[in-house]
Amino acid sequence: MILAHADQATRRYGDVLALDRADLTVSTGELVGLLGPNGAGKSTLINLLVGLRRPTAGRVELLGGDPRRPASRRQLGVTPQETGLPGTLRVGEVVDFVSAHYPDPVPRGELLDRFGLTDQARRQTGGLSGGQRRRLAVALAFVGRPRLVVLDEPTTGLDVEARHTLWEAIRSFHADGGTVLLSSHYLEEVEALAQRVVVLGQGRVLADDSTDAIRGIVGVRRVSLVADDLPTLPGVVATEHTEGRTHLLTTDADQLVRDLVTAGVTFRELEVRPTSLEEAFLAITADPTTATGAAVAARPTA
Amino acid sequence: MPLTLVHARYQLLETIRIPVAVVGSAFFPAAAMLFFVVPFAGDDPTGATYATAAMVTFAVMSANIFQYGVGVAEDRDQPWNPYTRTLPAGPGPRLAGRILAGLVLTYLSMLPVVVIAAVATAARVTPVGLLLGAATVAVVSVPFTLLGLAIGYSLPSKAAIVVAQVIFFPLAFGGGLLSAPGDAPGFIQVIAPFLPTRGAVELMWAAVGDWRPDPLALAMLGVWIVLLATVSGWAYRRDEGRRFS
Numbered sequence: 001m002i003l004a005h006a007d008q009a010t011r012r013y014g015d016v017l018a019l020d021r022a023d024l025t026v027s028t029g030e031l032v033g034l035l036g037p038n039g040a041g042k043s044t045l046i047n048l049l050v051g052l053r054r055p056t057a058g059r060v061e062l063l064g065g066d067p068r069r070p071a072s073r074r075q076l077g078v079t080p081q082e083t084g085l086p087g088t089l090r091v092g093e094v095v096d097f098v099s100a101h102y103p104d105p106v107p108r109g110e111l112l113d114r115f116g117l118t119d120q121a122r123r124q125t126g127g128l129s130g131g132q133r134r135r136l137a138v139a140l141a142f143v144g145r146p147r148l149v150v151l152d153e154p155t156t157g158l159d160v161e162a163r164h165t166l167w168e169a170i171r172s173f174h175a176d177g178g179t180v181l182l183s184s185h186y187l188e189e190v191e192a193l194a195q196r197v198v199v200l201g202q203g204r205v206l207a208d209d210s211t212d213a214i215r216g217i218v219g220v221r222r223v224s225l226v227a228d229d230l231p232t233l234p235g236v237v238a239t240e241h242t243e244g245r246t247h248l249l250t251t252d253a254d255q256l257v258r259d260l261v262t263a264g265v266t267f268r269e270l271e272v273r274p275t276s277l278e279e280a281f282l283a284i285t286a287d288p289t290t291a292t293g294a295a296v297a298a299r300p301t302a
Numbered sequence: 303m304p305l306t307l308v309h310a311r312y313q314l315l316e317t318i319r320i321p322v323a324v325v326g327s328a329f330f331p332a333a334a335m336l337f338f339v340v341p342f343a344g345d346d347p348t349g350a351t352y353a354t355a356a357m358v359t360f361a362v363m364s365a366n367i368f369q370y371g372v373g374v375a376e377d378r379d380q381p382w383n384p385y386t387r388t389l390p391a392g393p394g395p396r397l398a399g400r401i402l403a404g405l406v407l408t409y410l411s412m413l414p415v416v417v418i419a420a421v422a423t424a425a426r427v428t429p430v431g432l433l434l435g436a437a438t439v440a441v442v443s444v445p446f447t448l449l450g451l452a453i454g455y456s457l458p459s460k461a462a463i464v465v466a467q468v469i470f471f472p473l474a475f476g477g478g479l480l481s482a483p484g485d486a487p488g489f490i491q492v493i494a495p496f497l498p499t500r501g502a503v504e505l506m507w508a509a510v511g512d513w514r515p516d517p518l519a520l521a522m523l524g525v526w527i528v529l530l531a532t533v534s535g536w537a538y539r540r541d542e543g544r545r546f547s
Contacts, residue, residue, distance in 0.1 A: 078388040084381030088319035
């Protein structure tokens with residue numbers, strides 16, 4: 001069964017085209033990652049799907065209905081931004097408030113226990129640590145026993161341990177048959193959780209494939225060296241020259257270095273670095289014959 | 303528990319935890335009561351009763367202008383507000399809950415005035431008059447609630463605080479809340495009927511005493527309610543359109 005669906009969804013904010021004819025289908029039991037750099041349209045797509053915004057053109061559907069109708073959201077769980085929790089309310093009160101909106105909420109004790117917040121139940125949310133606040137924010141998405149949970153950047157800014165606790169909660173919900181759509185600008189996070197990845201860039205869906213396939217595309221590395229003259233090398237998706245150095249973007253850095261050595265090229269100061277997601281996206285989205293090098297060169301290095 | 307009550311309850315909890323807003327709107331009318339009404343009109347039953355009713359109107363006005371004007375504007379800055387829109391309820395319960403909570407706080411903020419009147423002045427009111435007065439408080443809350451909502455939905459929070467402060471003094475003085483009925487300075491007698499505070503206080507006086515309200519002030523109160531309802535409705539829809547459409 002299809003739980004969330006966007007069909008050629010387009011959204012403009014004034015002159016800005018935030019989402020450009022995006023298609024997305026999330027079916028029961030899936031754990032889908034929405035990956036893209038900041039400003040790619042992830043939040044806009046999510047806002048359309050959870051009923052906060054209306055598409056300028058195209059169609060969105062949530063649990064078989066219009067997401068803007070409250071009834072369509074009865075089996076949806078969403079996470080508030082952690083900074084937005086009402087600071088004077090206690091943790092237990094915030095949970096009770098959200099619970100009151102659902103017919104069969106998870107009991108407060110059980111929910112707090114699952115997210116490791118039992119000891120904080122009587123603390124005001126303003127006095128929680130960043131990690132605790134984020135756990136509470138994510139916990140709220142699960143209060144109403146949702147079929148679909150939508151998490152917008154659930155772990156941005158968290159330390160490793162807090163991130164893994166949250167990942168566990170998301171995995172166990174999914175293992176019990178729950179469906180998850182989560183956005184992130186970390187490839188690592190999407191790799192750790194999702195089976196399917198939808199890549200967004202400049203408002204468009206660039207790719208929609210298995211996690212493995214996407215890793216192959218966006219796992220671009222930057223091989224940087226000083227060399228006078230380079231032969232044409234296989235597997236290079238973009239080349240740029242800055243301050244006497246040559247930067248080669250490739251999906252297989254190991255093979256590229258081997259090829260460099262076998263080709264007998266004279267080079268020094270070899271560096272291999274991961275690229276930022278932005279660079280990888282630009283490398284795969286720009287037309288390789290024309291703009292790639294220029295587009296990548298125009299970006300400040302991450 | 304119906305959702306409106308749930309929303310009202312949490313609005314109240316949030317306000318009570320940082321009670322400056324309530325204390326603020328209760329303080330000035332209570333202080334005016336202590337400094338001006340008790341020493342000057344305290345021994346005259348009719349004068350003290352009317353002065354108390356005027357201070358109650360003052361409290362109602364400032365409570366509503368501040369809690370809606372500033373409260374709504376601050377809420378609009380918080381990401382919590384859009385989050386509540388993803389819950390399976392429309393914006394209705396939240397707005398209705400806010401207004402319910404606002405009414406409770408309005409009654410709370412006029413309580414000190416009533417207590418001072420009962421303890422320290424000769425103000426007298428029949429039980430029926432007291433009930434009528436309490437009901438009238440809800441009625442005269444309407445224009446000031448609308449005024450507060452108009453400010454809160456049309457301005458960013460920093461501007462809303464300033465505008466609320468700038469508006470509430472002229473409304474109080476100009477409407478003659480700080481003078482006995484028929485005893486206000488000449489220019490105030492001229493402008494008062496055209497301000498919403500005058501119609502409101504005339505209704506309060508009529509509720510607790512033998513006052514015959516001025517038809518012009520009452521008509522203008524009606525005009526104000528229609529006008530403020532239009533402006534706040536426009537501001538609400540504009541805000542919804544900006545953030546949720």
